[in-house]
Amino acid sequence: MNLPLLTLIVFLPLFGAAAVALLGNARAGVGRITAVAVAVVDLALVAWVTVRFDVSTGMQFVEKAVWVPQAGITYHLALDGMSLAMVALSALLTVLAIVASWKTEKNPALWFSMLLLLEVGMNGVFLAMDFVLFYVFWELVLVPMYFLIATWGGPRRQYAAVKFFLYTLFGSVFMLVGIIALYLQTGTFDILEMVGAGLDPKFQWWVFAAFFLGFAVKVPVFPLHTWLPDAHVEAPTAASVLLAGILLKMGSYGFLRISLPILPDAAHQWSTFIAALAAISIVYGAAVAFAQTDMKKLVAYSSVSHMGFVMLGIASMTPEGLNGAVAVMFSHGVVTGMLFFLVGMVYERTHTRMIAEVSGLSSKVPVAGGLLAFASFASLGLPGLSGFVGEFLSLLGAWASDIPVGWVVVSAIGVLLAAAYMLWLVQRVVLGSPSPAVDHITDLSRREVLVLVPLVVLTFVVGIYWDSLLRFTDPAVQSILVMMGGA
């Protein structure tokens, strides 16, 4: 039996979305059970792929079909360890997002179908190996995320949603130009076939620039990041989790899947520039996070800082750096997901996200406070937890690469600054005596703990046994480096 597993993983949530929408708000109870069932089955399919995944080879589970032969467009899905890590994260966070927003009262049918529709786009981006398909999924992601923010968001949700939509659309228009340019040069839309096309370095430079704009907005890299804090502050919790956990990674994934292998000469030319922006993002994001008065904004800016480590690893173009980049992508999804869930859970109870109004969580609600402290330590890169793995490997790779030492040292300082803003948050919110807003709240429910436990476990597993993640990512990284021509 040869099931088209990847197609199922991508499109199963589409049927789920349709079913949930059809059931409507009148039968929202059945709808959300359908939603979680579909998402769990999807996660199970990813698990099944993981079990059958062969770490000794690269691309596998290839599904290829003619789509528009006249234009060289194929329906091409495949995955390597890097795609697998991202799809696994996407499938897991979708399940958790559905469970976490179980009690959504405002138009629940649309809410759950939008979450599932989002999963289609997210899974598709990481599995598509054809540019047209990739682009379709890339843009598809924008639509449900727009609705999630604009419908269920905070007071300034319209502004934030439009800004998110237009800013990323602005970036992806350039990406589309890059795709078309590549197509005109190579005559194919197949991402894997374009590798080693021997493109002219000057041409590469311009295409790299186009893709850079598309991907860098998504990551986001300083100074293209200002849509992120607005989107996060206005977005509902589950949307924030998926936005930070998955959508940002689409940008860095693009660098790893497309820019580096297809445009290796340009990548080398651009590496110092990217490293500089990475280092600035790390320190700048950390400093601005330190000054925030809103918990969610603090976590949002911390994402800018952490994604800087992804870009640093990518710019190093070393095995350590690229593995580190993917490890940060994965860990940031887990840990920041945890942080956004917790901030949301605290907000639901206290009705404020202002740091000054929340204190003493650990004495009043020890489970929530303890987990928030735990997530904070994971986020600041404590060894033994997942955050350390990627940041450490990125730094090792960056030091061993051609990146000027100064940028590496600046990046390393980001580790200290991360400790500063995270501990300063813990200091004010978790510790101390309970503030009035905290005085009468209840601790996490069993459902909420259930949402967080898988993330806690992953944080430990990846942090202690790095190979649990690297055994998948390293072969992918090695093949990227081979595609780049040795190294």
Added chain:
Amino acid sequence: MSMGYVLLIPLLPALAFAVLAPMPRTVRTRLVPLAVGAVLGSLALSVAAFLAVWPGGHVGEPTWQGAVTIAHVGDRALSLGLALEPVSAIMLLVVAVVGAAVQVYSLGYMHREERIGWYYAALSLFTAAMLALVLSDNFLGLFMAWEVMGLCSYLLIGFWHEQEAPRLASIKAFLTTKVGDLGFMLALAVVYAEVGAFDFATVLHHDWSAGTATLVALLMLFGAMGKSAQFPLHVWLPDAMAGPTPASALIHAATMVAAGVFLVVRALPIFEASGVALTITLWVGLVTALLAGLLAMVQHDIKKVLAYSTISQLGFMFIALGAGGSTAALYHLVTHAYFKSLLFLGAGVIIHAAHTQDMREMGGLAKKLPVTSLAFASGSLALAGIVPFSGFWSKDEILTVLLHEHQYAAFGIALLAAFITAFYVARLWFRVFTAPTQQVGLHEGHRSMLAPMAVLAAITAVVGFFGPTLGEFLGHEIPWPALGTAAISTAAAVAGIAFGWWVYGRTTSVVNTQAIKQRFPHAYGVLTNKYYFDLTYGYFVVGGYTALARGLATFDGSIVDGVVNGAARLWRSLASVGWLFDGRVIDGAVNGAASAVRAAGARMRTLQTGSVRGYQTLVAGAVVLLVIWILVKGA
């Protein structure tokens, strides 16, 4: 014989943490005996492990070794390994003995605390990390354990987090040591780029060029200075005294703060390949030993005296390292761990009895606390360097090394620091134990607190006699002290004590600090303000960074985002004014997506109230059609 049990030494307390930490408070409290049992188990296994290595073990030839590969990157593998050899065997005994003593002692000291279970959980994790650190056979594992200890230190300093002082002290400690850790982490990056591995054997036998060796050594030294509270990164340790006293004894006196010294002991061949790094280490130690000793002279808080004393004594260890005497440094580390933890535990009893940490409010405790005062005497004499107590032997060894290396200036400074040490020890002793009684109704500590102190006091009294044995074990001769050096160091110590007695001890002279202050106003001001380090750091580093961060946040909102919003506004107004093109066309083309989705959003808001069903049918229908189309096209 299977030596796999060595693995259990760090694992037992780690498991105790893993069991305790996730439990609710009441369950944790009931599980405290489990934590104590775990550390006692580690102690028993540590003794067994020590006896398996001693006698006959050789440095660099592990009696037992075990490793697990945690990461593969390309053809390189990163492993975490443990190795049992003489250095780790000796350190195991130190950590396990002090760790067990502190945990037993805490049963009495902390029994009224509501969150005693959490205290024991953190203490267990710390003990596990420290045991793993001393057993680690590579720099990566050492670093990871090192960071986990930093976490535990943070948790225990801030144990009483409802109060502001412990809260601020904990974050200060974590961040200040983290400054040093950046050095350590970058050192690892250099080592990896240069050697491609982290295990001691490979890294230390690497053919280091002087330049790279200096870079690595100085970065590591910076890390060690943070952890071991050397000037100018010492500021966190005195504040760390806001934590529970037994935790101070274990973490901020005996073990964790010595980890910096231990790191340099491990990495000494790189320091030697550098040369320059050794000299810098020596002077860091000298400056710290002297300046911290001076500060200990003016403190009134008994724990602060001991804290500055710890910084100063760690300085002595760096002095030894800087002179290339790793065995002397290790020797002093061992004796100091026992006698300083003893002093802290004694201080705990004193604080419980006197209900104050201010020595000016104490006095006459020798009669009220006979057992404690006896134990405290053993520790004090060791710290002052009086024969035959342990500190005498190890300090003498450091002085001997300095003479042997012809470091005469260093020898002089170290001797001065030794004199100051004896002085502040005497000051503490006479104020607390013999000054006229001011308080009544004091009581001696509980037996569970006195027993561990008795054990440590006994060790302190006799361990010095094993110096030559220790030297033989470590492969470096530790001779019995030469009469000349011993006489000089004893003279310094006795003079210090005598001077202390003259100022603080005579019945006729109850000291008037006011008089001293008036006599030396400038010097006194410099010392009571701790050389203005805290003020400077607070103003420039913390204040500067806070201002910078706020400035950047404003910049981010007004400039970076302002450009984005401005561009959008400009685009819109260009379009609507119809300057260059037809406004409608521009608006339609550029903001098409925006208006479309906005319209859809507006539609949806009305849909919520009304024809939800119809809309959803529409969406579902479109989705199904799309899927069918994809399937048809894709097949």
